[in-house]
Amino acid sequence: MLLFNDHTTLDFIGPHTAFAGAGMKVHLISSTLEPVVSDTGVTITPTVTFDDCPARLDILFVPGGSVDKVMLDSAAIAFLADRGATASYITSVCTGSLVLAAAGLLDGYRAATHWSTRDHLARLGVEVSTERVCIDRNRFSGGGVTAGIDFGLTVTAHALGETTAKFAQLAMEYDPMPPLDAGSPQGAGPEVVAQFHEWAVKADDNLRNSVSRVLEQRTAAGSGTAGSS
Template sequence: MTEAPFRVLFIIYPNMTQLDFTGPHQFLTRLPNSVTTIASPAGGDVKADGLVFAQTVPVAQVAGCDLVCLPGGAGATEVSQDQDFLAELRRLAAGSRYVTSVCTGALILGAAGLLRGKRATTHWAWQDLLPLFGAIPVAERVVRDGNLITGGGVTAGIDFALTVMAEIAGDEAAQMVQLGFEYAPAPPFDSGTPETAPAEILRRYQVVQRRMAPKRRAEAEAAAARL
């Protein structure tokens, strides 16, 4: 008897950061004997970072999955206000072998009540929001706690995907895909974390972050209050 394929589900939404999704998607679609579904709260076309992802499946129509992944983005705390969507996410997570996120997708998992008492990570700029959902923030690229696997900000999604691939298909399968995609990071600047970025660059980024912070915190607090 042929083994049933491993079912990967990405749930995307408007104002998502596309690399949070497309980076892991590029890798996880190479899982042996797997199928990948792209869903969204309403189904249909989803606008994200200047790209449109077409013909997504309404999340309510997805019967189940083995791995569910939530990417992050500016719309993460907005979609976390949708109680019908969060109910569908809880349903799918309950039947999944792995519950996962990249970047601020962790805040969506938190809004669904899936982070209580769990170690988790997200983009460094928003880790202070994780405790609102009962999570224990960990400043690492990839964090695992039981069947929960969370990735840090944006590009950490590739490290996350390789970690997941190794877990499901073994280290050799993950390394084969890494080699095929020539994933050998050698950035021209050592400016990818607050600890390594030049002080002026960090200051300027934080000015931008502070513009977003009141709305995002208010939405996160509203979602947390409903738990």
């Protein structure tokens, strides 16, 4: 599981709880072992660095959050491209799919992301799914934030079997009954959606700029004049 500053903790904690409950060994990976800080101020300590991470991973996972910087982090992108070449499952939740796309790991694949960032994922040449959990061959991606729990159980069922996934679900007592019907733009209604867009305008601008940078780098590389930033 890749970690970086400004990630959304629930994006990976949901899957982490499912994976750990199924008995998987989980590596929390970052460039250094220095604590990383989430987009809400939660501090997480990585367990392994890019250099020390096992060369072969069964599941490569990227959470979302404010991903505009990590999309342009050459070390993180190189790590993902390297491990993604051999991983059995290449996965993400929320805007983590944009990071996978920046690493070239979603070329020719369908993937999900947070509902508010689907246009950005499409700009990167990815076929955008509106499913809560999208499966395209060995690419598994979840929608926004809470979809990570459904995603984690889905990956567990595919990797270790349905009985193991059921055990992990029972251990979490995952039996959701949302108190409100506002978990989608359709349920929340136009007024709440407008409030969300107003709140997220700066993050959306940053993400748009990062997507543009990634596309510029690809164009430069394709023309034989690639540089790095």
